[in-house]
Amino acid sequence: MDRPRPLDLLRLFLRIGAFTFGGGMAMIPLMRQELVAERHFLDDEAFVETLALAQCAPGPIAGNIAVLLGYRLAGWAGAALSLLGVAVPAFVVITFIAANYAAWRGQTWAAQAFAGVRPAVVVLIAFAAVRLGRAALTDRYAWAAFAAASVALLLFRVHPLAVVLAAAAASVVRLRLQPTSSGPEGSGEAERQ
Amino acid sequence: MSGVLGELAFAFLLVGLVSFGGGYAMIPLVERELIAGRGWLTTEMFGEIIAVAEMTPGPVAVNTATFVGHRLAGVAGGAAATLAVLAVPALVSGSLALALGRCGQIPQVIAALRGLRPVACAMLGAATLTIFRAVDLDIRSAAIAALAAVALYRRVHPLWVIAGAAGLGLLLF
Structure with a gap:
């Protein structure tokens, strides 16, 4: 796997931060494209683990992913610059809008453009879910966990953090019950520091 | 101040x-x-x-x-x-x-992390549904979604998909 320099991460996350509309979840397809598919900084297994871990910290999920991935790929400087990259475009655009709010309110072009972006973002996230699903849902246990987590999140509105903790605990218990069946299949662990 | x-x-x-x-x-x-x-x-x-x-x-x-x-x-x-x-x-x-x-090298930690993978997929699925509910369901949205799907299937970069969808939004809405 290639290793980016902290400044590479700043550049990448600035681009990701500048072009994702509709909140942090909308950034995930772009992050996967840039970091996994194009630059091979990490694999889908490690990326999908980071997504779930980001739910364990409070605050915007995109910022947490940036810190987790930035540190993993390029240490503390990587973490700081990745977070900066995610936050700065949002800060600049909103500062501009807030400063010109009276003029901005009369405009409809942003709402029109976003009405077009929204259905595309649904498709983007769905594609990312399918591509990551191919990497993550490799056996019957994973599918069962996926089904259980989906039901918990969608039907019972269980808090994401609780779902994450339950899944981690279940997986550790499973390791203890059948230590031979859980050898490393994905390569996500191999390059973890 | x-x-x-x-x-x-x-x-x-x-x-x-x-x-x-x-x-x-x-x-x-x-x-x-x-x-x-x-x-x-x-x-x-x-x-x-x-x-x-x-x-x-x-x-x-x-x-x-x-x-x-x-x-x-x-x-x-x-x-x-x-x-x-x-x-x-x-x-x-x-x-x-x-x-x-x-x-990160402790077996239990590795197992716990692997256990998180399906959850992240479920989260993405749930996010897809949440955003889907906010879409105005009409022919224009459907057309944009269909075009986006074709583009992504053909490995067009997501940035171009977003830019194209914004342009179509300006034209259609």
Whole structure:
């Protein structure tokens, strides 16, 4: 796997931060494209683990992913610059809008453009879910966990953090019950520091 | 002035501290802290901020913090609120990253992390549905979605898909 320099991460996350509309979840397809598919900084297994871990910290999920991935790929400087990259475009655009709010309110072009972006973002996230699903849902246990987590999140509105903790605990218990069946299949662990 | 900055920073530090589950999770908190608690905003104003935050790039939490901070105390206020809302999340995820770097080789940790993979897929699925519900279901949205799907299937870069969808939105809506 290639290793980016902290400044590479700043550049990448600035681009990701500048072009994702509709909140942090909308950034995930772009992050996967840039970091996994194009630059091979990490694999889908490690990326999908980071997504779930980001739910364990409070605050915007995109910022947490940036810190987790930035540190993993390029240490503390990587973490700081990745977070900066995610936050700065949002800060600049909103500062501009807030400063010109009276003029901005009369405009409809942003709402029109976003009405077009929204259905595309649904498709983007769905594609990312399918591509990551191919990497993550490799056996019957994973599918069962996926089904259980989906039901918990969608039907019972269980808090994401609780779902994450339950899944981690279940997986550790499973390791203890059948230590031979859980050898490393994905390569996500191999390059973890 | 510095009093407002301090109060802004404190309020958004709190918001960052207790909002688990992404930017939208902080909305009820902002409502309680900034509208009911401090009277800094009206509910209508906040609704507009959310709408602006949605259609501008970046995490909703950062957008909201910047906007509220800017309305109350200019660029400095926006910066203070933004830094504050990111401070605790950055600290917590930084600690997680550090712990992972130190303990990432322990079998139990590896197993726990592998157990998280299906959850992340479920989260993405749930997010897809949540955003899907906000789409106006008409022929234009369907056409844009279909085009996006074809483009992504042909490995067009997501940035071009987003830019194209924005252009179509301007033409069609």
